[in-house]
Amino acid sequence: MDRSKSIALLNHALADELQAVHQYMLFHFHLDDQGLAPLSMLFKRTAIEEMIHVEKLAERILFLKGEVKMAAAGPVEAITEPTAMLKKAMAMEESSQIDYNKSAIECGANADSVTKQVFEALVVDEERHFDQFEKQFEKIERFGISYLALQSFGNSAEPGPAAPAGRP
Numbered sequence: 001m002d003r004s005k006s007i008a009l010l011n012h013a014l015a016d017e018l019q020a021v022h023q024y025m026l027f028h029f030h031l032d033d034q035g036l037a038p039l040s041m042l043f044k045r046t047a048i049e050e051m052i053h054v055e056k057l058a059e060r061i062l063f064l065k066g067e068v069k070m071a072a073a074g075p076v077e078a079i080t081e082p083t084a085m086l087k088k089a090m091a092m093e094e095s096s097q098i099d100y101n102k103s104a105i106e107c108g109a110n111a112d113s114v115t116k117q118v119f120e121a122l123v124v125d126e127e128r129h130f131d132q133f134e135k136q137f138e139k140i141e142r143f144g145i146s147y148l149a150l151q152s153f154g155n156s157a158e159p160g161p162a163a164p165a166g167r168p
Helices: 003-033 037-063 082-109 113-143 146-155
Strands: none
Touching (some): 003 082, 003 113, 037 082, 037 113, 037 146, 082 113, 113 146
């Protein structure tokens, strides 16, 4: 096994995951500011899962006696419109699935079955993330942007109308 190949693939994936963390947190901040709490929380939860991926990748790099490179793959895009955010997120997740599948195959060919399994597990998570973003995108396409606003009413910190006397 050539550890340097696996370490390079792991560091590339780590850079992609860091970029996703940064991008999704920016989306979370903007959506929260727009009062779109459910979608905002989806991006926050996904960013946290991507942070866990960074940790797993870093642990594997260190196990292989490599150097962890903590640099994001690219800049964060300043996107503030919800459907554009979802399109960007779906593209990122789809790209990660392709890259991680290729990395898994390469690690398998390099007789590094543990790193192969790390990449395969990442593919499972990225497919789930894509599915979550795609479902939200499809609902917005079907019901319009008001779909997001209507979800947020139950999550508002502002008090609603008082219940009539005698009613719960």
